[in-house]
Amino acid sequence: MKLLKQIELGNLSLKNSMVMSAMTRSRADIRGVVGDMTVQYYHQRVSAGLIITEAINISEEATGSLLTPGIYTQEQIDAWKKVTKAVHDNGGIIIAQLWHTGRVGHSIDRNGKLPLAPSALPIKGMQHFTSQGLKDYETPGKLPGTKSNKR
């Protein structure tokens, strides 16, 4: 079966054509550090040709949802190294999906800092799941490097 045959993807040689898509698990701790459960989760899926991780916050400012992992502190990086070691030691390939969540966040879980976005327009008609329950979206602050908050 073709699906189970080795395939070249760019400079990666995948042992099969099954690629695990990115799936947010919300299993990091409050500091965005992944633990043993995450090591086990990716280890269990190592038979895939390629694993794309859940989306990972690139900075505190990038953080949207509660308990999603980061990769910007040494503690977070060291925790991810346990995951990549478990995957690599068992013949797997894993790629980190990095994200900045823009206005999809809340100051409650960002040390009081407003979410950042290209435009100062809040999301309407939906609420954000925070550590203090569902909250209306706030008007985001301006992302560094963006020229205008007007549309």
Ligand SMILES: Cc1cc2nc3c(=O)[nH]c(=O)nc-3n(C[C@H](O)[C@H](O)[C@H](O)COP(=O)(O)O)c2cc1C
């Ligand atoms: C629980 C859950 C978490 C997800 N988290 C992410 C994520 O972190 N990053 C991402 O790009 N897509 C995420 N997705 C989207 C899946 O990757 C997507 O559903 C998958 O690629 C299949 O695409 P389809 O739903 O269009 O068939 C998530 C989906 C689910 C169900």
